[in-house]
Amino acid sequence: MFGGDTLLLRGNIIANNGLSIDGRNVQLGQSVGAGGNPAAFLDNREIPLNGFNLSLSGTGKFIAGRTTDDGIGKIQNAGSYSYDKTDNNGIYAGAVRMMGQKSTSTNAFFGLGNTTNISNVSSSANLIVMGTNTGNSITGGDAFILGNDCGSSIVSPHNFIAIGKSCLTNSTTNENLAIGSAALFRNTTGAFNNAVGQYAPLVNATTGLGNNAFGSNAGTIIKTGNWNVCIGHNAGGGNSLFPGSEATECIFINPRKSTGSSPAGLYTNCLFVGGNSGKQTNSASTSITNSSIFGNDVTTDLNNICIISNVAQSVILPSSSNIVTVNNGAKLQVNGTAYISDTLKMPNVVTKSDTATCKPMVIDGNGNVFKMESWNVPQITRTPVNDAGYSALSSDYLIAFTVLTAARTVTLPAASSMTNRVMIIKDESGAAATYNITINITAGGTIDGSSSKTIAANYGSVEVYSNGSQWFTK
Structure with missing residues (x-):
């Protein structure tokens, strides 16, 4: 029967290379790999849905661009997918955005649970923002943010890199790098900071400038202090908030024990190099200024001093060859020339009366010290x-x-x-x-x-x- 635009066929129509109808079953084309010349579209075709849904049910797959099954997806495409979207939705898996891109920009990508309003993002933005509750306030700038609860407060970042859970969560300032869980978590307006560590480097820093921490719990003593360097596990901090403590222009290169931490207090212009070395008194009301320690397990509360080595270590200054092959056991060993421009005090010098084995020392007009050959030299003229x-x-x-x-x-x-x-x-x-x-x-x-x-x-x-x-x- 022919009427209007409708063609009604009763019975079965069999076509090996075209459209076959057998009862309620419809078969298009031919079997995959079969010989022959299957029917093909001659031009672009349209199927209006008219408000209805098109569902492909059953156990089969939809494959485009090839004839082989990759064994993975229900929908497979040998080429690329193309989506024409101008709103702020992106591609979703259920209610979770998996991928979105600013339609007028090729450098602003969002996804993996991110909820940024893409329509508010500048077309000149250079962004990669991935993770739940990540970069929610962003409207432009350049940043790389990857991880849940990262960069949640920044609006227009610049040189802003956050990788890991809860990195730079509260920061509203640019020029920061945070890699590791809770890195720079409490930072608000601090800038030029770098925090890298498995857990919580510079976690308590809020407004400081130019702080660098490398290692788990490194730099946690810093809050508003500036220009500190902390290298090593728990260096310049530990796993505590250290109420009242602070560090400014200090260097901590001292991996702490897993259960230890740098003592509380105020640190200014200090340099600590060595495991568990640093301030002695664990009190936020005490301070240490302009002091340096080079050695393991050495502590002090003295200001303006430099300590080299602990009781079990020797300090050896090499000669011009820069090769040290012998440790004679003395605390200070100078293999080359030593120069002392001020007073040399030796309050514990032992008195020796054995002139047979001991030799006298003399000092010339230039301050050079010499050992005499023997005691048998004229003492007067x-x-x-x-x-x-x-x-x-x-x-x-x-x-x-x-x-x-x-x-x-x-x-x-x-x-x-x-x-x-x-x-x-x-x-x-x-x-x-x-x-x-x-x-x-x-x-x-x-x-x-x-x-x-x-x-x-x-x-x-x-x-x-x-x-x-x-x-x-x-």
Whole structure:
């Protein structure tokens, strides 16, 4: 029967390469892989649904673009899927958005439970935002946010990277990187921070700038402090909120024990390198400033000091070869030259009387310290005078009159040529009470304001020194 646009057929129609109808069954085309020339569309066709649904039921699959089954999807496509959407919905699995893209931008992607209103996002945005309750307030910017409850407060991020659960959840500021569960979780307006760790690096930092933490629970002591570096498990913190504690411009390179944490307190301009090294007192009311520790298990509350090694360690400074092959057991070992520009104090030096095995030390005018070959070296310069007058030289120190049969005179150099020098005149003959020794001064100088001094006692002596203008007795 023909009528209007309807064709009604009764009975069966069999066509191997076209449309076959057998009772209530309809078969299109031919069996997959069969020979022949199956029927094909000659142009684009349309099937209006008129408000009804098209359902494909049963156990079969819909395959487009190939003839083989990949064994996975119910709907398979050898090419790509194309969706024409201009609203903020995207592609959903049930009520959960799996993928969405700003229609006028090729660089703004959302999905995996994300609920950002895509219609409010700038077409110039450069974003990848994936995860439940992630980037919900974003309207533009550039960011990479992956994980549940990440970047929930940021509106227009820039250089904003958050990977992991609850990263940068409360941050409203740009220029931050957080990788790891709860990394920079409490940050609000802090910027230029980097937190990388399995759990909670810089979790308590809120407004600080330029903080860097690498390791689980690293930097948790920091809240509003700036420019800190924390490297290692629990370095610069631990698993506590540390009420009242803070760190500013400090470096913590000290992996803590799994049950330990850096003590509470205020840290400023400190450097701690070594396991469990740092502040001693665990109290937020105490502080430590400008102190450094290099060594394991060393603690202090002192300010403005530098500690190197603990009691079980030796500090070895290599020579020019930069190779250390021997540890002699001493606490400080200097294999090259040591320079000390200030006072050297050694309050616990042991007194030694064994001159056979010990050697004297001397210091030259440039401050160089030398070990002498032996103790048998002249300690003074002695000039013997045998029953005669004598004009002292600048190189003299002890002038000894060995024989006296008459009064004798010794003349000292001008005081100006002997500044801070000492001379000793001695009667070794034992006859000075009878034959006096007179000490005169060149060019009219004085000794204690007088023109001369006299030794008039047997075995007597006079010791004088020059201040650069006059001589004085000691």
